[in-house]
Amino acid sequence: xxxxxxxxxxxxxxxxxxxxxxxxxxxxxxxxxxxxxxxxxxxxxxxxxxxxxxxxxxxxxxxxxxxxxxxxxxxxxxxxxxxxxxxxxxxxxxxxxxxxxxxxxxxxxxxxxxxxxxxxxxxxxxxxxxxxxxxxxxxxxxxxxxxxxxxxxxxxxxxxxxxxxxxxxxxxxxxxxxxxxxxxxxxxxxxxxxxxxxxxxxx
Amino acid sequence: xxxxxxxxxxxxxxxxxxxxxxxxxxxxxxxxxxxxxxxxxxxxxxxxxxxxxxxxxxxxxxxxxxxxxxxxxxxxxxxxxxxxxxxxxxxxxxxxxxxxxxxxxxxxxxxxxxxxxxxxxxxxxxxxxxxxxxxxxxxxxxxxxxxxxxxxxxxxxxxxxxxxxxxxxxxxxxxxxxxxxxxxxxxxxxxxxxxxxxxxxxxxxxxxxxxxxxxxxxxxxxxxxxxxxxxxxxxxxxxxxxx
Numbered sequence: 001x002x003x004x005x006x007x008x009x010x011x012x013x014x015x016x017x018x019x020x021x022x023x024x025x026x027x028x029x030x031x032x033x034x035x036x037x038x039x040x041x042x043x044x045x046x047x048x049x050x051x052x053x054x055x056x057x058x059x060x061x062x063x064x065x066x067x068x069x070x071x072x073x074x075x076x077x078x079x080x081x082x083x084x085x086x087x088x089x090x091x092x093x094x095x096x097x098x099x100x101x102x103x104x105x106x107x108x109x110x111x112x113x114x115x116x117x118x119x120x121x122x123x124x125x126x127x128x129x130x131x132x133x134x135x136x137x138x139x140x141x142x143x144x145x146x147x148x149x150x151x152x153x154x155x156x157x158x159x160x161x162x163x164x165x166x167x168x169x170x171x172x173x174x175x176x177x178x179x180x181x182x183x184x185x186x187x188x189x190x191x192x193x194x195x196x197x198x199x200x201x202x203x
Numbered sequence: 204x205x206x207x208x209x210x211x212x213x214x215x216x217x218x219x220x221x222x223x224x225x226x227x228x229x230x231x232x233x234x235x236x237x238x239x240x241x242x243x244x245x246x247x248x249x250x251x252x253x254x255x256x257x258x259x260x261x262x263x264x265x266x267x268x269x270x271x272x273x274x275x276x277x278x279x280x281x282x283x284x285x286x287x288x289x290x291x292x293x294x295x296x297x298x299x300x301x302x303x304x305x306x307x308x309x310x311x312x313x314x315x316x317x318x319x320x321x322x323x324x325x326x327x328x329x330x331x332x333x334x335x336x337x338x339x340x341x342x343x344x345x346x347x348x349x350x351x352x353x354x355x356x357x358x359x360x361x362x363x364x365x366x367x368x369x370x371x372x373x374x375x376x377x378x379x380x381x382x383x384x385x386x387x388x389x390x391x392x393x394x395x396x397x398x399x400x401x402x403x404x405x406x407x408x409x410x411x412x413x414x415x416x417x418x419x420x421x422x423x424x425x426x427x428x429x430x431x432x433x434x435x436x437x438x439x440x441x442x443x444x445x446x
Contacts, residue, residue, distance in 0.1 A: 040399070054395075062403050110384040111377050154381055 067192035074099065074187060074203045082148065082161055084115050090177065090189060091115070091150075093161065098200030101189050102163040103175040106152040113150035113174070119158050121145040123167065131167075133160045135197065150174075173197070249434055258442035263338070267331035268437075271359075272430065274324040281317040282419065289369070291415035293408045296371035321363060328359045340443035348436035351429055358426045365418035368411060376406050379414070 010018070041054025069088060077083060077094040084091050084104065089112055091102040106113050120131055120140035131140040133147070138160070140147045149166075150159040157168030164173045178193035179201045187201075228244075231237035241247045288307055289299045303310035332352065335341055341349035368379045383406070387397040402409030 054399075057399055057402070059402050059409060062409075064403055064405055064407055109381040111380060154377060 068188065068190040070182060070184075071187040071189050073185060074181070082115060086112070088189075088191070090191060091163075092179070092187070092189075094203075095200070098202045099179050099187065100195075100200055101177050101179045103177045103191055103194075104150070105174065106154065106157055106170060107165065107172050107174055108152065108155055108157050108168070108170045111152050111154035113152040113157065113159060115148070115150055117148045118146045119149035119151055119160075120147045128167075133162065133164055133166070135162055135164060136160070249438065251438060254442075265330070265334060267327050267334055271324055271327045271331055274320045274327060275426070275430070277320045278317060278324065279423065281313050281320065282423075284313045285317060286419065291369065291411050293371070293411060296369065296411060300370045300372075321366060325359060325363050328356055332356050338443065345436070345440045345443065348433060348440060351433045351436065355426060355429050355433060358422055358429070362418060362422050362426070365414040365422065368406070368414040369418065371411060379406050379410065383410075 014022075038055050039057050041056070041058045065088070071085065071088075071090075071092060074094075077092060077099070079094055079096065081094050082091060083093075089104040091104050093100055093102065104112055123131060124140055124142060124145040129141065131147070132138070138147055148161045150161075150163075152158070152168065152170070155169050157165060157170035159165050159170070159174060163176065165171075175194045176197055176199055178190040178195050178199075180188045180190075181201065181203070182188040228236055228240040231240050238252050241250055241252055285303065288303050288310065290296065300314075303314045305311070307313075335349070335352065341352075364379075364382060368375045383397045383400050386400065387393045389396060398404070400410070400413065401407070402413050
């Protein structure tokens with residue numbers, strides 16, 4: 001504070017040298033600030049906190065796999081089936097009351113869980129109780145130890161077949177994403193649109 | 204004949220001057236010459252002219268700072284060698300890493316030197332920080348150097364992290380997926396930080412290139428500058444050992 005006071009007092013009688021010094025350093029600071037702004041850009045807003053409106057280091061175009069894709073005809077999927085589209089990181093479940101799609105991204109730290117026809121019996125054997133799917137009301141216990149689902153290879157999170165987490169560090173169920181019927185009669189999946197857990201595509 | 208002799212003398216004195224300009228002190232045969240050499244030589248002036256034996260007790264420093272710097276040099280040289288064969292693109296990265304292991308002459312030696320030195324450097328830097336902490340060597344007047352040192356620890360870890368992606372195998376890709384998702388958990392700036400790190404939403408071509416640039420240029424440059432300051436402060440603040 002005192003230094004600033006002194007600087008102001010000194011500046012009342014500014015020498016030519018200190019004027020140019022202050023002007024030069026001021027221009028350098030402003031220029032650096034502009035360069036930093038141009039590099040990092042304004043903090044972008046929008047979906048997932050990014051919309052490609054930032055600075056140089058913030059890509060405006062991504063050459064990544066598009067979020068939306070076609071996944072064949074509804075008749076390709078048997079009733080009660082679970083289909084893992086590994087490259088797309090999407091699971092399509094067909095139940096009696098319709099289709100729904102799961103974004104196969106672990107909600108812990110983003111790895112790809114893998115489908116197993118049994119994700120519960122080893123836990124039941126270890127004596128872990130209370131393994132219950134709140135949506136389907138299915139329970140894994142001594143009498144009925146086997147339920148299908150997903151296991152994440154990174155830190156061991158486990159999910160039921162309907163993407164609800166029940167074991168490991170995952171904090172919430174995996175996202176359900178939009179399934180529509182395209183004009184050509186094929187399933188249209190958009191991974192960028194997260195839908196409610198009760199969503200079903202009637203078919 | 205006389206003219207030739209004079210020309211020879213002239214040439215000799217020019218040559219002698221050039222040699223003396225490069226080798227200023229001669230061989231350090233006496234303590235006095237050795238001290239003068241240490242004082243006026245850029246690379247040697249890192250050594251104090253006088254050192255008490257108690258300052259550099261091996262059982263006190265365990266040579267950890269010096270080992271870390273030695274490993275940094277090993278990593279710089281072997282890293283430079285690896286750059287001749289490694290292309291940081293999705294098509295080539297994994298193949299090039301494999302070629303280095305199995306096709307390039309001594310490629311496996313260079314790659315493993317880089318790999319093991321990297322693991323070792325993380326360990327020695329951690330132990331160095333621990334040694335400084337447990338001996339209380341971070342206290343006044345060395346707080347500034349402690350701050351530089353902790354930043355160097357952070358850069359060492361970031362170098363290790365960025366290098367992890369470059370083999371471009373499954374382990375790399377998922378490790379960096381996990382690591383950058385940790386960054387995403389940070390409040391407010393989290394998702395944007397991850398987007399900037401990866402240059403996208405998934406670990407892809409942009410992420411590989413960004414990690415490569417950070418690994419071979421950005422981070423080593425900052426590390427080098429901070430090391431220069433770090434060593435200079437060691438000299439200025441004095442050794443903490445041996446009181």
